[in-house]
Amino acid sequence: MLNIAVMVSGGGTNLQALIDSIADGRIHDAKIVRVISNKKDAYALQRAEQAGIQTAAVTRADHPDKKAFDEALLKALEESEAELVVLAGFLVVLPEEITRRYKGRIINIHPSLIPSFCGEGFYGLRVHEEALKRGVKVTGATVHFVDEGCDTGPIILQKAVYVEKNDTPETLQRRVMEQAEWKILPEAVELIAGGRVKLNNGRVEIL
Ligand code: GAR
Numbered sequence: 126m127l128n129i130a131v132m133v134s135g136g137g138t139n140l141q142a143l144i145d146s147i148a149d150g151r152i153h154d155a156k157i158v159r160v161i162s163n164k165k166d167a168y169a170l171q172r173a174e175q176a177g178i179q180t181a182a183v184t185r186a187d188h189p190d191k192k193a194f195d196e197a198l199l200k201a202l203e204e205s206e207a208e209l210v211v212l213a214g215f216l217v218v219l220p221e222e223i224t225r226r227y228k229g230r231i232i233n234i235h236p237s238l239i240p241s242f243c244g245e246g247f248y249g250l251r252v253h254e255e256a257l258k259r260g261v262k263v264t265g266a267t268v269h270f271v272d273e274g275c276d277t278g279p280i281i282l283q284k285a286v287y288v289e290k291n292d293t294p295e296t297l298q299r300r301v302m303e304q305a306e307w308k309i310l311p312e313a314v315e316l317i318a319g320g321r322v323k324l325n326n327g328r329v330e331i332l
Contacts, residue, residue: 127155127318130207132215133162135249137169138302139213139234139310144176146311155318159205161198163217179205185217195220202227209317212271213310216248224273229324231271232317234310236301238283239267243276253294253301262288264297266305268313270329279329281322282309 131140140160146152160173165182173180181201188194199222202210212219212233224231235243235252241261242252256264265285270278284305288297316322321332 127209128158128205128207129155129209129211129314130159130161130202130205131157131173131211131213133160133167133169133213134164134216135167135169135214137167137172137214139306140169141172142307142311143211143213143314144172144178146315152311152315153318155209155314158207159201161201161205163198163215169214181205191220195222199223199226209314210271211310211314214249218245218275219271221273224271228272229270232268232281232313233271233276233278234306235267235269235276236298236306237267238263238265238285239269239276239280243267245275247276250294250298253297256288257292257294257297264288264301266301266309268309270324279324279327281313281316281329281331284309 133140157178159179159181161181161183162170163184165184170180183197183201185194188197210227210231237243237252242255263285265283267280268282269280272278286301286304323330323332
């Protein structure tokens with residue numbers, strides 16, 4: 126059984142996709158042991174509570190400085206005894222102590238086809254605004270391992286989604302979630318839980 130901690134900042138629809146996939150058997154042999162949020166009022170925390178999952182809110186405001194906040198995040202993870210950390214709309218860049226400690230054991234869902242529209246400042250709706258501004262005809266989502274960089278880690282799964290003529294950032298965000306994110310995030314967790322994801326020279330091989 127793979128113990129998972131999920132880190133969130135917002136609505137938690139990707140968290141919900143994981144909860145539902147575990148409940149209906151699309152993900153085997155995995156359990157969400159804790160949901161950690163940097164926002165006390167994140168709706169994702171309510172989703173976790175409704176599913177009977179332990180929650181922890183670790184906010185920057187409750188800590189005197191960034192160092193204390195980073196240490197509290199690490200402590201919340203370590204206490205959970207999670208073997209895999211899933212960033213599901215977690216809008217804090219993880220400190221190096223965490224990326225180092227959990228090397229190869231943290232994954233993130235990003236709402237574009239990396240390396241497009243990623244890196245610092247590209248999160249949430251911003252990503253879709255920029256994709257529409259650039260006029261791309263295809264976008265999508267990416268699940269990748271997290272390293273010390275921002276959206277630079279090895280890519281595990283990607284799924285493409287067509288941009289439509291009258292898309293707004295909001296309609297595009299919704300379609301990317303429905304057609305890509307809520308599918309490939311559970312798929313990636315299922316692959317990892319099944320021991321089918323192997324890192325080879327900084328690239329992912331699916332067994
Ligand atoms: C998702 O679209 C996720 O891909 C994005 O935030 C949203 C969270 O939604 N993450 C990033 O932009 C990370 N750079 P959710 O809280 O409903 O899952």
